[in-house]
Amino acid sequence: MAAIQPFVLRWGIISTGGIASAFVKDLLVDPKTRAVHDVVHKVTAVGSRSVEKAQSFIGENAGGDKSIKAYGTYGEVYADKNVDAIYIGTPHTYHYINALDSLKAKKHVLCEKPVTSNAAELRSLLATAKEQGVFFMEALWTRFQPLALEVKRIAEEGSLGQPVVLHADLSGDFDIYNIPKTHRILDPDLGGGALLDLGPYPFIWAVLALYEHPSNKLAKPSNTIASMVKTPLTGVDRSTAFTLTFSPSSPSASNTLAAQAILSCNINVAAYPTGVVIRYERGNISIAAPIYCPKSFTVQYYEPGKSSTIAREETKHFDYVGRGMHFQADEVARCVRDGKSESELWGHDKSLLEMDVFDEVRRQGGYKFPPGVEKVV
Numbered sequence: 001m002a003a004i005q006p007f008v009l010r011w012g013i014i015s016t017g018g019i020a021s022a023f024v025k026d027l028l029v030d031p032k033t034r035a036v037h038d039v040v041h042k043v044t045a046v047g048s049r050s051v052e053k054a055q056s057f058i059g060e061n062a063g064g065d066k067s068i069k070a071y072g073t074y075g076e077v078y079a080d081k082n083v084d085a086i087y088i089g090t091p092h093t094y095h096y097i098n099a100l101d102s103l104k105a106k107k108h109v110l111c112e113k114p115v116t117s118n119a120a121e122l123r124s125l126l127a128t129a130k131e132q133g134v135f136f137m138e139a140l141w142t143r144f145q146p147l148a149l150e151v152k153r154i155a156e157e158g159s160l161g162q163p164v165v166l167h168a169d170l171s172g173d174f175d176i177y178n179i180p181k182t183h184r185i186l187d188p189d190l191g192g193g194a195l196l197d198l199g200p201y202p203f204i205w206a207v208l209a210l211y212e213h214p215s216n217k218l219a220k221p222s223n224t225i226a227s228m229v230k231t232p233l234t235g236v237d238r239s240t241a242f243t244l245t246f247s248p249s250s251p252s253a254s255n256t257l258a259a260q261a262i263l264s265c266n267i268n269v270a271a272y273p274t275g276v277v278i279r280y281e282r283g284n285i286s287i288a289a290p291i292y293c294p295k296s297f298t299v300q301y302y303e304p305g306k307s308s309t310i311a312r313e314e315t316k317h318f319d320y321v322g323r324g325m326h327f328q329a330d331e332v333a334r335c336v337r338d339g340k341s342e343s344e345l346w347g348h349d350k351s352l353l354e355m356d357v358f359d360e361v362r363r364q365g366g367y368k369f370p371p372g373v374e375k376v377v
């Protein structure tokens with residue numbers, strides 16, 4: 001019997017920065033190393049604002065593969081007939097225009113986080129993706145990693161009971177007093193600050209453990225409270241804390257979850273070793289830093305009826321070839337192969353919730369983008 005050929009997704013890469021490089025290296029990892037046999041990835045084009053940069057990028061990240069086109073404009077990638085899907089790795093505030101141009105060229109899109117600067121931009125992109133009949137997804141790679149799938153399985157299998165409270169922090173020491181104020185983490189024109197860059201990760205754990213919990217019935221948080229500390233360097237948020245409360249919409253509502261997520265992010269201190277703690281009625285799940293690609297988590301089960309005593313605990317470790325960005329690429333390939341417009345794991349509703357929450361956090365924190373940064377308001 002003839003072997004079934006894997007589906008090949010042909011990628012065009014927009015920009016040649018740090019994360020585009022990491023993504024391409026992962027795309028080129030043999031999927032069989034992670035037991036994936038149904039899809040494979042091919043990079044067919046790289047677009048940069050400089051053709052020399054595109055050429056060097058291919059040399060450094062794809063062994064100088066001559067079959068990959070190097071372009072000195074992004075537009076040539078959108079127009080390339082040998083590109084099925086576009087990966088966007090530009091700074092936050094360019095995601096909207098780059099994604100819009102890709103969608104208008106009828107390309108499927110995987111766009112780095114945060115998907116847009118605000119919710120209005122995202123709504124506009126989703127409308128365009130629908131009109132054009134193409135797939136669109138935010139690159140929230142953590143949601144597709146095997147560790148996240150296993151945390152979700154254990155959290156929902158029943159032994160731990162209902163979630164009560166989740167604490168998640170992502171911090172990173174960006175050496176903010178010594179880097180240029182034009183660095184993307186500090187520059188307000190590039191959506192600088194902790195919330196947009198780091199906030200998606202504490203948020204994704206709140207979504208996985210609370211929003212997606214079966215007892216929540218995909219109800220949005222009933223309340224969001226937020227506060228920001230701004231850096232005088234450029235006025236962007238150095239530290240942001242926000243809480244999301246999930247509670248039944250009425251005493252008879254089908255969404256019965258009553259739980260809170262306490263989330264934070266900072267750009268002037270390194271990550272704490274435990275990045276996420278989810279407390280349940282009958283135990284805890286602790287996830288090791290870095291929370292964007294954790295390699296282990298520990299589940300503790302309480303002595304029955306005694307939340308002060310741990311009866312047993314188990315730590316699970318995960319390892320694979322590559323950084324872990326290829327799992328989201330596999331999801332894109334499968335969705336495109338199957339004619340889907342969005343992923344079931346990180347679908348449009350979750351990116352929309354993220355941008356609605358972030359808009360509200362910025363409103364309460366008093367963070368306004370400079371005029372002209374938001375392309376849709």
Ligand SMILES: NC(=O)C1=CN([C@@H]2O[C@H](COP(=O)(O)OP(=O)(O)OC[C@H]3O[C@@H](n4cnc5c(N)ncnc54)[C@H](OP(=O)(O)O)[C@@H]3O)[C@@H](O)[C@H]2O)C=CC1
Nearest residue numbers: 015016017018019020048049053089090091092112113114
């Ligand atoms: N998933 C993850 O783990 C990570 C995701 N990210 C996300 O990826 C995005 C990019 O981050 P990162 O790779 O660190 O950024 P970099 O600054 O390293 O790269 C951004 C690239 O975007 C292009 N670009 C287009 N317009 C501009 C502009 N006005 N200023 C600067 N660069 C521009 C450049 O490529 P060229 O000159 O070739 O056009 C540049 O190399 C961000 O949105 C961030 O949130 C970042 C890090 C990790």
Ligand SMILES: O=C1OC[C@@H](O)[C@H](O)[C@H]1O
Nearest residue numbers: 019113172185197198292
């Ligand atoms: O997505 C990200 O994850 C890792 C961080 O260091 C980086 O700044 C951020 O963009």
